[in-house]
Amino acid sequence: xxxxxxxxxxxxxxxxxxxxxxxxxxxxxxxxxxxxxxxxxxxxxxxxxxxxxxxxxxxxxxxxxxxxxxxxxxxxxxxxxxxxxxxxxxxxxxxxxxxxxxxxxxxxxxxxxxx
Amino acid sequence: xxxxxxxxxxxxxxxxxxxxxxxxxxxxxxxxxxxxxxxxxxxxxxxxxxxxxxxxxxxxxxxxxxxxxxxxxxxxxxxxxxxxxxxxxxxxxxxxxxxxxxxxxxxxx
Numbered sequence: 001x002x003x004x005x006x007x008x009x010x011x012x013x014x015x016x017x018x019x020x021x022x023x024x025x026x027x028x029x030x031x032x033x034x035x036x037x038x039x040x041x042x043x044x045x046x047x048x049x050x051x052x053x054x055x056x057x058x059x060x061x062x063x064x065x066x067x068x069x070x071x072x073x074x075x076x077x078x079x080x081x082x083x084x085x086x087x088x089x090x091x092x093x094x095x096x097x098x099x100x101x102x103x104x105x106x107x108x109x110x111x112x113x114x115x
Numbered sequence: 116x117x118x119x120x121x122x123x124x125x126x127x128x129x130x131x132x133x134x135x136x137x138x139x140x141x142x143x144x145x146x147x148x149x150x151x152x153x154x155x156x157x158x159x160x161x162x163x164x165x166x167x168x169x170x171x172x173x174x175x176x177x178x179x180x181x182x183x184x185x186x187x188x189x190x191x192x193x194x195x196x197x198x199x200x201x202x203x204x205x206x207x208x209x210x211x212x213x214x215x216x217x218x219x220x221x222x223x224x
Contacts, residue, residue: 040123
């Protein structure tokens with residue numbers, strides 16, 4: 001148990017569906033991250049929020065829409081996804097990255113399958 | 116560009132020692148992290164090196180040579196529960212983590 005929870009753990013959706021992934025951290029951190037993990041590939045950073053402001057958006061398609069209502073919660077809203085979006089989506093948290101070196105703590109991920 | 120290289124898969128025997136290598140080329144360096152990830156679970160933090168040398172933490176040790184752009188994770192007295200993927204990541208000059216693709220370690224009895 002790392003102090004970061006994600007729901008759901010597994011999600012199967014059609015290309016026309018709309019769904020949301022949820023992440024919650026109980027570590028008192030003020031930065032949160034979304035990563036995409038595909039088989040045999042490095043983790044891909046999608047979004048970073050620091051102090052509830054988005055500070056990083058690595059050219060992610062608009063069909064992925066993040067939301068960070070407060071420093072403990074992070075959402076990833078999904079709509080009109082493609083089969084190639086099937087992957088493990090990991091959430092992580094840390095202290096403010098602008099403060100220097102920080103260790104990221106991860107949730108267990110949501111395994112997403114797009115049909 | 117930025118690049119982290121580590122072997123895709125390694126196999127070792129229970130009770131033995133294994134060394135997982137990681138080489139990197141990044142824009143700036145603010146330390147190197149190792150994470151362990153069991154199948155279907157969260158990556159968990161193992162170690163952080165920013166200075167050259169060996170850091171020992173129980174059965175696990177991590178080594179860094181900044182001049183060579185090289186690190187290794189050493190696992191001693193291997194146990195079956197050590198079967199997992201091991202992820203190497205470097206924090207660049209913007210304090211962003213650059214990740215390797217991970218090394219899947221298989222432990223055989």
